[in-house]
Amino acid sequence: MTTSGVASKARFSAQARLRALQADIMDLILERELEAGDPLPTENELALALGVGRNTLRESLKVLQALGVVEIRHGFGMFVAPSNFDALADGMTFRGRLSLRHKGDEALELVDVRQALESGLIGSAMDKMTAGQLAAVEESVTRMEELAAAGEPFVEADAEFHRRLFEPLNNALLISLLAVFWKVYRQIHLEVGTGAEDLSEMAAVHRRIYEAVAGGDKALAAERLAHHFDGIRHRIYEVIEK
Amino acid sequence: MTTSGVASKARFSAQARLRALQADIMDLILERELEAGDPLPTENELALALGVGRNTLRESLKVLQALGVVEIRHGFGMFVAPSNFDALADGMTFRGRLSLRHKGDEALELVDVRQALESGLIGSAMDKMTAGQLAAVEESVTRMEELAAAGEPFVEADAEFHRRLFEPLNNALLISLLAVFWKVYRQIHLEVGTGAEDLSEMAAVHRRIYEAVAGGDKALAAERLAHHFDGIRHRIYEVIEK
DNA sequence: CAAACAATATTGGATGTCCCACCTTCTGTT
DNA sequence: AACAGAAGGTGGGACATCCAATATTGTTTG
Missing domain, CATH: 1.10.10.10 (Winged helix-like DNA-binding domain superfamily/Winged helix DNA-binding domain)
Structure with missing residues (x-):
């Protein structure tokens, strides 16, 4: 046990x-x-x-x-103390990096779980999202686009986008968990090579997610959110294969 | 470095x-x-x-x-070491128990996250489930029914049921996370009063989930899985209200 | 010769003691 | 009244010392 x-x-x-x-x-x-x-x-x-x-x-x-x-x-x-998952994030990040050196199983599992959580919960979040919260999401997207245009990475805006997306659920535990996954995801992304050239493409991906959310199309939002993770998954596969 | x-x-x-x-x-x-x-x-x-x-x-x-x-x-x-989330489970259990004494927010959040995970992932799991794995799930259900008939609690069979349900995804991280949630969930269940009288009803709920899975109806399986959590959620509400 | 046993080296487990770094609070001067 | 410094209490940290568990090794014994 x-x-x-x-x-x-x-x-x-x-x-x-x-x-x-x-x-x-x-x-x-x-x-x-x-x-x-x-x-x-x-x-x-x-x-x-x-x-x-x-x-x-x-x-x-x-x-x-x-x-x-x-x-x-x-x-x-x-x-x-109030809940604090920072240490957990460190531990999982370590596991992800460790696994990348061998078969990458855990890194892929991590991406899978995050994708399942976000993609599976976006519908509920959209149900409860207020106009103000929706506007906050778009603000994050806009900032990402601006940073992308300037050629600068938008780590914080990316995290904020996802955080705001699920704020309507009013679930601190979920937010913390997603933050952990995001942090680990980010580390793996760095380790695996970010492909810095497609900054604007990444911003566009987020813009499309926002548009689906704003349009109220839950299925489309879930699909685009899921697609959002395909890039890193393929990148992990490449690293493992070689 | x-x-x-x-x-x-x-x-x-x-x-x-x-x-x-x-x-x-x-x-x-x-x-x-x-x-x-x-x-x-x-x-x-x-x-x-x-x-x-x-x-x-x-x-x-x-x-x-x-x-x-x-x-x-x-x-x-x-x-x-290989991944081990036991300590994490202890920490979250503590948080759940602590929150029950006051507003119960974290306990509810925990149930919500577990529900979202299980309900959201059952479809993918069904896609990959083999006949053997499906039979294993039914075996767990049968054991729960037998124990319920004998008037005995079926803690382990319950855990096994959920573990086997998501085994097809072949995601150790997910299994660990679900195990954590299950452990915390069970502790909260004990704290909140299990309502030992409806053992057979609980077994029946699991039987219906299995039937939906066996029938290949993803939407129905997800719905019944979600309903599976309504009981404890209402119980937590009662504890908080009084 | 082989199996069983016992001694030992190595490792982590636990405690007590001493001192340092940090934070709050009190106090005295300005 | 406001600020600065002293004082007390708290956790942070390093050793030294001993205890306990494990694997290895060497001896005994059939």
């Missing part, structure tokens, strides 16, 4: 202890009914309360920080 | 240092062209190579372990 592969026996104890400690910390937060933003006990207090050494406790705390459970502020204290 | 010994003077918050250290470790893996399963240097060697203390290094390593980047085996060594 845990991991495929070597099923050693006592390897659980070490790993289990760390995870039990993480669970203890989370339980403590839940038991004390702390909300996001509330302070946690100090490291020394926690170490004493949980019966472990401070360094051991810190290892768990850093994991919880990476998972977005706690926020640690040097010299100030530790707090229950 | 490890940039070990970054001459950072100031302004680098502790958080940035930790993440830089994680990045250094990942870069080291990439630079040495290590594949999954390959051994990493020992803790002491790494600490020396990266110019940090052993405890500091361990904090980063534990994070990387939680992110599924490295696998740590007591007394044996550290290795580049």
Whole structure:
């Protein structure tokens, strides 16, 4: 259940202890009914309360920080954190880059999942999109076109376009997940060679997606959104094949 | 390009240092062209190579372990790991439980994302599903029905059903993500009260999903899959309202 | 000779201690 | 009243030391 592969026996104890400690910390937060933003006990207090050494406790705390459970502020204290998937993005980016050096499976899987999410959810997003939100999407497209015309890359505008596209769903988790996928996607794109020459073509692709959304044609929007990912997928294939 | 010994003077918050250290470790893996399963240097060697203390290094390593980047085996060594999202699941479960005590936003968002993923991808999965895989899905349904008839819960069979449903896509990342969502979903389900009385109804819901899949009706399968999540969503609403 | 056992080297696991860096707050001067 | 500096508390980090688990090696034993 845990991991495929070597099923050693006592390897659980070490790993289990760390995870039990993480669970203890989370339980403590839940038991004390702390909300996001509330302070946690100090490291020394926690170490004493949980019966472990401070360094051991810190290892768990850093994991919880990476998972977005706690926020640690040097010299100030530790707090229950709002969701934060940055570390997850780093880990997945690493996996993508690692896989590119061999068969590229994970990189392709990542693109597939992102495509499925965006392409599958665009319909619902269009249902709830207000005129103002639609205008914000077009603003992003316009900025991409301007940057493309100037020969400059438009990393941030691209991210913003996709973020605004799914803002109507009002789902912070989804936005975070898409941000993770976008970040990893971007890294893979860089690694794989962006083909900097077709900047204007990329902007045009986004313009066509916008037009489908503005026109209310869900099927067309989903299709164009899906097509948007074909480029990088083919590029990954090329890198793998050679 | 490890940039070990970054001459950072100031302004680098502790958080940035930790993440830089994680990045250094990942870069080291990439630079040495290590594949999954390959051994990493020992803790002491790494600490020396990266110019940090052993405890500091361990904090980063534990994070990387939680992110599924490295696998740590007591007394044996550290290795580049296959993907492992268990820790992520714990973190998200925590967030879900935390949110249930207040507004429940994140719990609902989680269900929404899972629904979107499963409902949106079932069509592609059906395209690629073999007869054998379809039979495996039915086997899971049958087992659920048997357990329901015996009055026993069918946690594992439920998970297996959904896993097998998307196995044809051959996307390990997707399977892992769905496993995470399923795990969190189940925890929320427990927290929110499962309504143990409708076991047979739950089995029947899965049977109907299977029938739609077997019949090749993608739209119907997607709809029934989506309906499958309405129950828990309403239950979460009830918990929040009161 | 081979299998079983035991000692050992190597590795990560955990803790305590000491000091540093950072942030807030209080306090005293201007 | 406003600003600057001191003080206290917090997390950040490095060692040193010991514990625990694993694989290897060497010996014993049938």
